[in-house]
Amino acid sequence: MPRNPSTGVYSKPAGTTPSVGQVIDPVPWNALTTDLGNEITNSLPRDGSAPMVAPLKAASGTVSAPGVGFASNPQTGMYLKGGGLLGFTQNGVDVSFDQAMVYAAKSGDYTALASDNNAVHRFTAAAIVTLTAAATLGSNWHYTIIADGADVTIDPNGAETIDGAATLIVPSGYSAFIICSGSAFFSNKLMTKILTKADSSAVGSFVDGLTLSNNTGSPNTHIDFAAGSARSGSSFVSSASTLTKRLTGTFAAGTGAGGLDAGAVAANATYFAYALRKDSDLSFDVVLSTSATIGGVTTTLLTGYTIVKCIGVVLTDASSLIRQFFMNSSDDYSFVTPVRDALNITTNTTSTLLALTVPNGVKVRAKLRFMFSSSATTNSCLVYDPAKGILIAGGNDSGGNVGTMQVASGFAVGSDFVWTNTARQVRHVAGATAGLWVFNDGFTFPCGRTA
Known part of the structure; x- marks a missing residue:
């Protein structure tokens, strides 16, 4: 066949270029007319009356001169990009189309x-x-x-x-x-x-869940925080699972890691637990600090975190171990073993401050039980909030919450919920000199829980 299938160039059959006066040989001329007829048949009609029967092989073209263009606008059409990718151009400008998802x-x-x-x-x-x-x-x-x-x-x-x-x-x-x-x-x-989204317009402050407890496996050094959420103003964080923090190490992200903002765990100390929100993924964590305010927390190890809210408190004993406790509803803490904060101390008509085993730096509502003994048969004692100033115990004065049973040197018992000052203290005063025992069952430290 005279047309080269690779280049498309047509070459006449041999013997079809006669000279003047030469007798035409019908064999090559018949072959020529047959070839011409075949090639015309294999050519694409300009009027589109017949379709292609094989792939159309266009020139690669460029963005300004596409391989397939239009007579009225030759710069609009299709061309072949580098890497064998198909390109589309419109008025000489590449038009991008996404690949299949x-x-x-x-x-x-x-x-x-x-x-x-x-x-x-x-x-x-x-x-x-x-x-x-x-x-x-x-x-x-x-x-x-x-x-x-x-x-x-x-x-x-x-x-x-x-x-x-x-x-x-x-x-x-x-x-x-x-x-x-x-x-x-x-x-x-x-x-x-x-x-x-909840942060953008939310207000208010609360803690839902996130209750504290001594870790079962390491109760002296580790604290568990239950699932829950906390909000302070427009800042919010939540946790879907229990998180454990260690009081014997400085802060590191994640459960089981250290929790202190700085330093080492101390004896008879107060550690406030603050809910953290990681800025990159909004995940929950906790840092423990002796500061009673967010502003006082050391943030050196907290880059990339927002301190959301105080969610609880942990106390250590004289051996720097976590004092055993359990949490009730409404931010109420109970010591597993009651603490004897006063053991037959002298109380009299002079109002005196008494330090308790409760969080330092904040006011809490201490859960106290009393035992009282006096040689005076009608004596009573009043243990009360220092914010009330100087009071006098007795039936004709400010009363009392524990007193003798009309028997000289006898014993009486009583109980009360008493607010402290920020130095962990309450006041006590009696109608006459006597002995006072104070048993501390725990405290309420309000963080915003209602259940």
């Missing part, structure tokens, strides 16, 4: 590649997604991650960042859309907006 389920760590452009990957277990270098993926590379079973950590290559941070955590139940700029990665921020 591809879904896949993953159950472990994964490295996202250039071929994952426009992919949607659903992770059914905890995983780290490592991103290939941004320069390799290129500008406009994009990828969707669904965390469906556990948290997924997105980790860019080397020192590259995502939303300006070293990593981005997608909590279980959420998703993130990621796009590459060619040098860094960014998310669509939707996940962050959803998680922080």
